[in-house]
Amino acid sequence: MADGAERELTQISIYLAKPETSFEDALEWDKVIKKAKFTQADFNVSGTPCRFVYFESEAPKVNPPWLDFANEQLKAPIVFAGISRNANALLGLTVDNRQLIAAFGRSASALLQRRKLERDFGIRTAMNLCGNEGIRQTRTQTQSLTPTLIDRQVGQPTNSFVFGLSEAEDLKSMAAHLKDNPLITLQGRDHLTFKGVGSEKLTWDKLIEHSERFLAAYAKNDFAKLFPNYRNFKAAEDEDVEVLDAELLKVLQAGDVDQIMLWIPEFLAAEEFSFSYSDHPVTENHIYAHLDPVQLKAVLKLNQLTIKKLHDKRIWAYSHADERVLSNKWWSLYDCIIFEQTLGKQHFILTDGEWKFVAGDFYKSVVDFVGNEVRQEPAEALYSHISIFDPKQSKNREGVFNDEACKRRPQSIKFDTAKLRIGAGRKDKEFCDILDLTDDGVMRIINCKPYGGSSSISYLFAQTRFYCESFVRDQALLTEVRKHIGAATSPTKQSYLDRIPEHIKDNSGSGYRVCLWILWDKKKELPTASDLPFMAQYELKLLYDQLQHLWKFRDIVLRFVPVATTPFMKAVSATKPKKQPAPV
Secondary structure, eight states: OOTTOOOOBSEEEEEEBOTTOOHHHHBOHHHHHTSSSEEEEEEEETTEEEEEEEEEEEEEEOOOHHHHHHHTTOSSOOOOOEEEEEEEEEEEEEETTEEEEEEESSSSGGGBOGGGBOTTHHHHHHHHHHTTTSEEEEEEEEOSSSOOEEEEEEEEEEOHHHHTOOTTEEEEEEEEEETTEEEEEEEESSSEEEEEOGGGOBOHHHHHHHHHHHHHHHTOOTHHHHOTTTTTEEEOOHHHHHHHHHHHHHHHHTTOGGGOEEOOSSOOOTTTEEEESOOOSSSOOOEESSOOGGGHHHHSOGGGOOHHHHHHOEEEEEETTTTEEEEEEEEETGGGEEEEEEETTEEEEEETTEEEEEOHHHHHHHHHHHHHHOEEOOOOGGGTTEEOEETTTTEEOHHHHHHHHHHHOTTSEEOTTOOEEOTTSOEEEOSOSEEEEOTTSOEEEEEEEEOOSHHHHHHHHHHHHHHHHHHTTOHHHHHHHHHHHHTSOOTTHHHHHHHSOSSGGGOOGGGEEEEEEEEEETTSOOOOGGGSOHHHHHHHHHHHIIIIIISOOSEEEEEEEEEEOOOOOOOOOSSOOOOOOOOO
């Protein structure tokens, strides 16, 4: 380096600690000081107090499982061993009595206590500083109980309109140029990543200057007008969070896992990663191909659960390429829970480790739509009061209802449990539960689901939306549907084939009525669509937006069908059962 020359950085990632949180409070400090090589220093830059912590991380490299597998056939087994060493650091900057923390290296950010950080610092700061013009990338999430992450990227910076962000999507992260400065790119999510090139590379003085600017931008509300996709869900107040957490605990302690969903709050390629609830260095770790709330009954003592235990319990990524649990890629179980709860007249959703208050105007728009636009009709007498209890499986099942419904009306065609193909995928799709051609010539696509809370009903609506959209878009599914009808025993199957075109270009949604049948315990008073949980109502609105407004289906009809259910309790031996392997 030439005499007097300054070192510069092109990129840095910065987190913001919550108010009254010190640098030490934001770290899992005991893990930092246990590092074999650990150094810290305090200094000032342009009057800004700074704290620097450096540590090194090590990971042993041993034979991957595929090499051990090959060694079984080799006369001279191969032994691979080594140590991977990495440099890491955390830099704390005290700006206006707030703690900004920069993370360097592969393992540094894993030592931050995420519940001590402002979860919206990066995305909110980027929105305020960049505006909605020079956007390069976005990641959005459909805020429902069937969450979907959507990534978008363009070849050159453009405005948010070109990205096609819809009301159904909540903005999770974005990358854009700083207003009027193409040399600086900000990427915002839970933290803020700064990238500067040319004259905008970071020196120490520029780092302090930008940090002050970041903190000031975070406090502004400019984003509300520029990004309507972000304002529908707002952070809940601390006093509400305590009450909401208590309600979550009641549900989990009762073992009612059907009311929650589990997912990883960032995109992971399904073919590359699986998951583990443990990271044992010696003993076996059980690997799960996907997350399912039922797994919590095996990995937790639900009746002894606390909020601290939910935060402390981790879910690790398992890499199929490395064939090991990734010790530095994990999420708190609390951060992976999706749960909906109402306090008074206010509605909240737990997602990405944070309770979100549903904005009043957005909430009203959904509720008003469901109350005024959704077509709800009484259940038909022919299908009412069917018993849906299956004594062999000791469950109340929709399949029992579908079988009986088709017996009562043999002209209909059952698609429940059909194995159909969409596109080039596997033959494991159903299309619907029942296809029915009424006496007045209306083709009804009927989907049924026993009421089981917001999760099950949201799944009914999301599944219907997906299958019906595929039916008018995908030639493979259309062909499969016609083939299934041709093999059916219905005496009027030719009438179905006469009304369903062979070619997708001729198949319009206007020829079909979509029917949503929620199977309701006849011992309880029948509800209305407005009585459904909010997220189920939201999913219903998305279904209408997609099927009726975009794909022009004839109409959509919702019915609550009274059915006979049977409570069931199975007596089991008090003898301690043999230990079973964890479900995978």
